[in-house]
Every structure is written in structure tokens, then in C-alpha cells.
Amino acid sequence: xxxxxxxxxxxxxxxxxxxxxxxxxxxxxxxxxxxxxxxxxxxxxxxxxxxxxxxxxxxxxxxxxxxxxxxxxxxxxxxxxxxxxxxxxxxxxxxxxxxxxxxxxxxxxxxxxxxxxxxxxxxxxxxxxxxxxxxxxxxxxxxxxxxxxxxxxxxxxxxxxxxxxxxxxxxxxxxxxxxxxxxxxxxxxxxxxxxxxxxxxxxxxxxxxxxxxxxxxxxxxxxxxxxxxxxxxxxxxxxxxxxxxxxxxxxxxxxxxxxxxxxxxxxxxxxxxxxxxxxxxxxxxxxxxxxxxxxxxx
Amino acid sequence: xxxxxxxxxxxxxxxxxxxxxxxxxxxxxxxxxxxxxxxxxxxxxxxxxxxxxxxxxxxxxxxxxxxxxxxxxxxxxxxxxxxxxxxxxxxxxxxxxxxxxxxxxxxxxxxxxxxxxxxxxxxxxxxxxxxxxxxxxxxxxxxxxxxxxxxxxxxxxxxxxxxxxxxxxxxxxxxxxxxxxxxxxxxxxxxxxxxxxxxxxxxxxxxxxxxxxxxxxxxxxxxxxxxxxxxxxxxxxxxxxxxxxxxxxxxxxxxxxxxxxxxxxxxxxxxxxxxxxxxxxxxxxxxxxxxxxxxxxxxxxxxxxx
Ligand SMILES: Nc1nc2c(ncn2[C@@H]2O[C@H](COP(=O)(O)OP(=O)(O)OP(=O)(O)O)[C@@H](O)[C@H]2O)c(=O)[nH]1
Ligand SMILES: Nc1nc2c(ncn2[C@@H]2O[C@H](COP(=O)(O)OP(=O)(O)OP(=O)(O)O)[C@@H](O)[C@H]2O)c(=O)[nH]1
Ligand SMILES: [Mg+2]
Ligand SMILES: [Mg+2]
Numbered sequence: 024x025x026x027x028x029x030x031x032x033x034x035x036x037x038x039x040x041x042x043x044x045x046x047x048x049x050x051x052x053x054x055x056x057x058x059x060x061x062x063x064x065x066x067x068x069x070x071x072x073x074x075x076x077x078x079x080x081x082x083x084x085x086x087x088x089x090x091x092x093x094x095x096x097x098x099x100x101x102x103x104x105x106x107x108x109x110x111x112x113x114x115x116x117x118x119x120x121x122x123x124x125x126x127x128x129x130x131x132x133x134x135x136x137x138x139x140x141x142x143x144x145x146x147x148x149x150x151x152x153x154x155x156x157x158x159x160x161x162x163x164x165x166x167x168x169x170x171x172x173x174x175x176x177x178x179x180x181x182x183x184x185x186x187x188x189x190x191x192x193x194x195x196x197x198x199x200x201x202x203x204x205x206x207x208x209x210x211x212x213x214x215x216x217x218x219x220x221x222x223x224x225x226x227x228x229x230x231x232x233x234x235x236x237x238x239x240x241x242x243x244x245x246x247x248x249x250x251x252x253x254x255x256x257x258x259x260x261x262x263x264x265x266x267x268x269x270x271x272x273x274x275x276x277x278x279x280x281x282x283x284x285x286x287x288x289x290x291x292x293x294x295x296x297x298x299x300x301x302x303x304x305x306x307x308x309x310x311x312x313x314x315x316x317x318x319x320x321x
Numbered sequence: 322x323x324x325x326x327x328x329x330x331x332x333x334x335x336x337x338x339x340x341x342x343x344x345x346x347x348x349x350x351x352x353x354x355x356x357x358x359x360x361x362x363x364x365x366x367x368x369x370x371x372x373x374x375x376x377x378x379x380x381x382x383x384x385x386x387x388x389x390x391x392x393x394x395x396x397x398x399x400x401x402x403x404x405x406x407x408x409x410x411x412x413x414x415x416x417x418x419x420x421x422x423x424x425x426x427x428x429x430x431x432x433x434x435x436x437x438x439x440x441x442x443x444x445x446x447x448x449x450x451x452x453x454x455x456x457x458x459x460x461x462x463x464x465x466x467x468x469x470x471x472x473x474x475x476x477x478x479x480x481x482x483x484x485x486x487x488x489x490x491x492x493x494x495x496x497x498x499x500x501x502x503x504x505x506x507x508x509x510x511x512x513x514x515x516x517x518x519x520x521x522x523x524x525x526x527x528x529x530x531x532x533x534x535x536x537x538x539x540x541x542x543x544x545x546x547x548x549x550x551x552x553x554x555x556x557x558x559x560x561x562x563x564x565x566x567x568x569x570x571x572x573x574x575x576x577x578x579x580x581x582x583x584x585x586x587x588x589x590x591x592x593x594x595x596x597x598x599x600x601x602x603x604x605x606x607x608x609x610x611x612x613x614x615x616x617x618x619x620x621x622x623x624x625x626x627x
Contacts, residue, residue: 058366060546063357128569128597129430129542137462159597160474161467168462182470211597213572246430250363250546252574273429276515277548301429301460 030055030281031089031319038085044077048085052092059281060250065288069095093319099288100311110308111142113204114239119151119197121205121230121237123190125223125260126244128211131272131298133162135244136206137169138298138306144173148203153193154179155186155226156210166208172303186210186222187229194233207238214259223264241266242295245282247274253282257290272298275305283314348380351395362575362614365550368584376402400611406580407607412589414564415535416444420453420499422507422532426525426556427540429513432568432594434464436540437510438471439594439602444506445477453504455495456481457488457528458512468510475599478504488512489527496532509534516555526559537562538591541578543570549578550585557586568594571601577614 037051049070056066072095077083083091113120122139124132133156140150152170154177156162163179170177178193190207197205209226212219230237243266245253260266274280274297283294294309352373359369380398415421423440425433437454444450454472456479458464465481472479480495492509499507511528514521529537539562541549556562565586567579570593579590590605 054366057360058547060548063360127544127572129432131430159467160470161463164463164466165461172462213569215573216571246542246544248428248546248548248552249542249544250549250574250578251361252363252544252572253546255573273515276428277517277551282546 029318029320030059030092034089034092038088041085044073044083044085044088048088049074052088056281060248060253060285061281062251062254062285062289065099065285068288069099089319093315096284096318097311097315099284100315111139111146113143113148117236117239119194119202119205119234119237120239121194121207121234122240122242123207123209123223123227123230123238123264124242124244125209125264125266126211127213127246127256130211130244130246130249131270132156132211132244133165133169133208134301135242135270135272135296135298135306136166136208137173138303139206139296140169140175140204141173141303142306143204144175149200150175150204150206151193151197151200151202152177153189153205153207155189155193156208157182157184157186157189158210162208162210187226190226191229191233194230194237198234205237214256214263220259220263227264240268242268242270243292244270244272245286247271247280247282247298248276249282253286254289257286257292261290261292266292268293268295270294270296270298270306271309275299280314280318283309348377348395352377355399358615359577359580362577362616363544363546363549363581364577364614365547365581365585368550368581371584372402372406372580399615403580403611403615404608406584407611408583408589410607411604412564412591414591416448416450416506418535420496420505420507421536422496422509422534423536423538424509424525424529424532424534425511425538425540426560426562427513428515428542428552431513431540431542432566433513433540434458434467434471434510435597435599436538436566436568436592436594436602437468437508438475438477438599440592441472441477441506441508442475442599443602445475450506451504452477452506452508453495453499453502454479455492455507455509457492457495457509459486459488459491460512464510464512471599488524489531492528492532507532516552516559522555522559529560536564538564538566539588540566540568541582543567543576543578543593544572544574545578550581553582553586557588562588564589564591566590566592566594567605571595575614575616576610579610580614 033055038048124136126132143150154163154166167177178196180189241264243260269292297307297309299305356369356373376399425437427433441452441454445452454477456465456468469479480498482491485491537560539556567590593603593605595601
């Protein structure tokens with residue numbers, strides 16, 4: 024049985040025996056937010072807002088604190104984001120709808136692609152996968168196994184092949200076969216490696232030659248247990264590839280998912296998917312309300 | 322986002338100019354900056370708190386020599402304290418035994434398989450070992466194939482059983498195989514697992530009990546956030562591991578998790594991973610790590626000038 028403590032239960036414990044919000048309670052709150060990887064900036068922002076309300080309303084009980092905190096977090100998640108992704112679907116007027124998946128090493132790109140393909144297929148869409156990670160040992164085989172598991176074709180070349188050429192082949196096949204969705208896997212790369220980041224631009228350019236306007240979506244995958252470096256990743260990948268959506272993985276771990284709050288506060292890129300395990304079905308569309316509810320234990 | 326700490330200290334110590342002693346009042350602002358820098362570097366909240374407290378104790382009442390600026394003295398205290406916490410110089414890996422057995426452990430995607438390859442290659446070329454890599458991850462798609470490709474690249478054989486789904490048995494059989502084939506080092510790769518996954522934690526404990534390894538290494542991604550301590554603690558409680566491997570240090574993360582893990586489980590960091598290639602491995606340098614966490618590459622010269 025997997026268990027994890029959420030923000031609410033920690034807050035409840037921290038304020039036990041106290042009736043009003045004072046500096047000690049705010050200190051506890053700071054600790055809870057920082058240790059959830061919300062990030063120092065966003066934490067201070069939340070604390071500031073709550074301090075503001077405490078100053079205005081003079082007496083704020085610890086019961087009210089939970090309610091206020093919940094509102095503040097919900098608002099942070101809303102402020103910089105467009106509406107929730109409703110389900111695993113793609114716009115109908117784009118065919119094929121092309122998703123390029125990027126991120127640093129080991130965050131869960133390939134696995135997320137397998138899970139996404141499964142969901143799209145469940146919804147009656149035809150999916151093509153492109154194995155454009157030609158660098159990491161057995162990356163092609165890994166995606167190929169996912170393709171077989173889900174029952175969707177995987178376009179591939181040999182290890183060491185040019186990733187742009189794989190992307191080209193994948194889009195060509197998908198187009199010829201009238202596929203609905205194409206998902207391109209890419210090799211993990213650290214955002215401070217300029218050559219590797221430039222390679223992504225090259226892959227993108229090739230795609231738009233086969234199907235103008237693609238990729239339609241650049242999905243950046245972030246590991247939910249990553250700390251402050253997640254912000255740098257979001258920043259650098261956005262600069263290099265115009266990231267349009269985020270997937271946050273491994274939220275089934277003990278990490279409290281606070282990174283979702285910090286990222287939503289600091290970037291205008293919507294969190295679209297969350298990964299909750301290694302299985303085919305362990306991917307969900309991100310729903311703000313459900314997420315906030317989960318933080319507060321409902 | 323990451324401002325250099327020594328710049329910050331310089332700024333906050335402007336108010337200190339002309340004072341002869343470090344006092345409670347003039348140290349408070351600085352310690353706030355130090356704490357903030359540590360949190361930005363992903364040092365665990367409690368560890369950061371304890372650390373600033375001990376720096377405060379050390380700093381209070383110290384006379385500021387006329388030759389030294391207060392912020393420089395403060396920088397020195399912070400640096401020395403951090404280096405002390407990070408531990409002494411690199412602690413060697415135990416490869417005695419016939420064969421010596423090394424068991425890898427860690428979360429998903431932390432870099433276990435890659436590091437298994439790196440370590441095999443290093444111990445083969447630098448220490449004259451005759452290693453055997455063992456494919457103990459029976460879950461991740463193409464995990465066995467991944468290790469086989471790495472083994473081929475470094476010329477080290479890989480023991481695997483494609484049809485066997487029991488990693489405990491595979492590990493035992495591999496050790497037998499190593500003995501029969503004159504291998505003096507066995508490195509067992511395992512599947513990534515969450516510390517809260519009871520079944521998987523039981524499995525790796527069973528592997529440990531079955532083969533009794535000389536070394537158990539906990540592999541952790543240097544970009545890990547606040548949760549690094551909990552994960553390390555739970556793996557340590559179950560496995561009593563011998564050392565830590567910090568991977569992906571070729572990124573731009575400050576790597577504060579290293580400090581938290583070190584201070585919470587009190588096990589040495591033995592190696593670091595600095596790239597995807599199989600020669601991107603280094604022994605751990607505590608001083609360098611201390612400077613990196615604080616973002617003070619120039620610290621040594623600063624202190625020496627002081
Ligand atoms: N617990 C958990 N594990 C996950 C999740 N997503 C991926 N993983 C695991 O994380 C590890 C790395 O996943 P991959 O999909 O290979 O990651 P990647 O980003 O493609 O890695 P590279 O291609 O090497 O950069 C695998 O062991 C996955 O099973 C998740 O949501 N939860
Ligand atoms: N940049 C960089 N990448 C690394 C380093 N170590 C490992 N990687 C990459 O990180 C990703 C994950 O590495 P793996 O060795 O597959 O990790 P693992 O712990 O075996 O993963 P699972 O078996 O899925 O749990 C791969 O893309 C590796 O190439 C490193 O030190 N630096
Ligand atoms: Mg991959
Ligand atoms: Mg592995």
C-alpha cells in the first residue's frame with residue numbers, strides 16, 4: 024500500500040492546539056510549503072498573501088487558515104493557466120496532430136509516451152510513435168515494447184541514426200496512413216547543453232517540412248521529485264523549443280507535488296498530464312480542482 | 322535565479338562596516354541569506370535550519386580582525402562548516418571478496434543502469450578487476466537490453482535470464498556463475514523503485530540477504546528536491562547502504578540534496594556521475610560540492626585573500 028502525507032494533514036498537525044494564526048503558524052506553513060518543493064519565491068508569495076489577510080481581518084483562526092490556503096493555491100494555479108485539459112483528445116482540425124516530447128534524462132518521457140498512446144487509442148484515435156531517441160542504449164527497443172503493449176506502430180531506425188530523419192519518417196508514414204496523432208520521443212538532455220538543445224530545433228524544423236505547422240505541441244516532461252532545477256528546465260526548454268504543455272511524472276512517489284504549484288505560478292505553460300506510476304494506465308489529465316483536493320486530503 | 326552567495330553576503334554586510342565584532346543583530350540578516358541560498362539549492366529545510374544555527378554559534382562573538390572584512394570572515398565560517406558537514410576526502414569502495422558483490426539501489430530513472438556500466442568500466446581499467454554485470458531489472462521495458470548494450474560498449478559480460486522474473490534467483494545464479502567463470506567482481510543492477518512501494522522494497526532486501534553484498538550503493542539524481550532525505554532515509558533503513566552515488570552533476574543544479582542526505586543518513590557520497598557516456602564518472606570531492614551548493618566557485622581565493 025502506497026501512502027503519502029498531504030499538505031493538509033501536515034498543516035493540521037502543525038497547528039494542533041493553536042487557535043489563531045500567528046508567526047509560529049506562518050513559520051510552520053513556510054516549512055510545509057518549502058519541503059513540498061513549492062519553491063522559495065512562490066512560498067513567500069503565498070505567505071505574504073496570507074499575512075495580508077491576517078493583517079486585514081485581525082483575527083484569523085487556524086480553521087480558516089486551511090480554507091484561505093486552499094483558495095490561494097487554487098488561485099495561483101488558475102492565474103497563469105488556460106482552462107483544464109478535459110480529456111485525452113486532440114483538436115479535430117489538425118491531422119495528424121503532432122506532439123514532440125522533450126525533457127532532461129530519466130524523467131519519464133518514453134513511459135509517458137506509452138501511456139499517452141494507450142489513452143489516445145482507447146479514445147478511438149490512430150497513433151504513430153517515432154523513436155527519435157537514437158542515443159540512449161535500448162531507447163528504441165524500450166519504445167518499441169511500449170508500441171507492442173499498446174498496439175500502435177513505432178517508426179524507428181538503428182541506434183545512432185539521425186533523430187531528425189526518424190522524425191521525418193514518422194510524420195511521412197503517419198501522413199500516408201491518415202493517422203490522427205503522432206508522438207515523437209527524443210533523447211533525454213540536460214538544458215545546459217547547447218548542442219543538444221540545438222538538435223531539438225533541427226528535429227522541429229524537419230517536422231514542419233512534412234506537415235506544415237507541426238509540431239502542434241511540445242510536451243516538456245518534468246520529474247515530480249525534482250527540486251528547484253525544475254524551474255531552470257522549464258525556462259531553458261521553453262527558450263529552445265517553445266514548450267506548450269507540461270507533464271509531471273512520478274507523483275505516486277513521496278514527493279508532495281508542490282512543484283506543480285511553483286511551476287504554475289512562475290510559468291504560463293499549462294500542466295496537462297500527471298504520471299502516477301509505471302503502468303499503462305497510470306497517466307491522468309491534470310485537473311486543478313482534483314489536484315487541490317488531493318493536497319487537502321479529499 | 323541563483324545569485325552568488327558571496328555577492329549576497331557582501332551586500333548584507335554593508336551594514337556591518339566598521340563594526341569590530343560579529344553580533345546577534347548584524348549576523349541575522351546574513352544568516353537569512355545563507356538559509357535562502359541553501360533552500361534555493363534544494364538543501365532540506367531542517368538541514369538548512371540546523372546549519373545556519375551552527376554557523377550562528379560559530380560566528381557570534383568572533384573578533385573581526387582589522388585585516389579581514391566581516392563578510393569575508395562570515396564566508397569563511399560558512400564554507401568551512403559546510404565542507405566539514407560534507408565529510409572528509411573520498412571514501413573508497415570496498416571491492417575485496419571473491420567475488421566482491423556490489424548492489425545498486427535507487428528511485429526510477431536515477432541512473433543506476435548507466436552507473437553500473439560506468440563502475441564496471443572504471444574498476445576493470447583502473448583496478449584490474451574482471452567484472453560481471455547482472456541484469457536484475459525484470460520490469461522496465463528493454464532494461465536487460467540496455468545493460469547488454471552498455472556491457473558490449475565496455476567489454477564486460479552481462480548475466481541475464483530473459484525468462485526469469487525473480488531478481489533474487491537471478492542474483493544468486495549470477496554469483497554462482499561468477500565463481501565458476503573466474504569473475505572477481507559482480508555488479509547487480511536493479512529496477513527503480515519508490516521507497517513507499519512495500520513489495521519492491523521487500524524484494525531488494527531479499528536480494529541483499531540472498532547474496533550478501535560488500536557494497537550497497539544508493540544512486541540519487543542530483544536534481545532531486547526536498548524529498549531526497551526521506552527517500553535516502555527509507556532506503557537506508559531497509560538496506561543500510563554503504564555509500565551514495567550522485568548522478569547528473571553535469572547539469573546546472575546546485576545539488577543541495579547531497580548535503581541533506583549526507584547529514585541525515587550519515588553515509589559517504591562515493592562517486593558522482595557527470596554525463597551520459599560511460600567514462601563520465603568521478604570520485605566525490607566534498608570541498609567542490611560545498612562550493613557548488615553555495616554557488617561560490619571563487620570561495621577559496623576569497624578566503625585566501627582574507
Ligand atoms: N513511479 C513512477 N515511475 C515512473 C513514472 N513515469 C516513468 N517512470 C519510471 O521512470 C523511469 C524512467 O522512465 P523513462 O520513460 O525511461 O524516462 P525517459 O525520460 O524516457 O528517460 P531517458 O530517455 O533516458 O532520458 C522508468 O523506470 C519508468 O518506469 C511515474 O509516473 N511513476
Ligand atoms: N547527463 C547525465 N545523464 C545521466 C547520468 N547518469 C545517467 N544519465 C541518464 O539518465 C537516464 C536514466 O539513466 P538510467 O541508467 O537508465 O537510470 P536507471 O536508474 O537505471 O533507471 P530505471 O532503471 O528506469 O530506474 C539516461 O538517459 C541516462 O543516460 C549523468 O551522470 N549525467
Ligand atoms: Mg526515453
Ligand atoms: Mg535501470
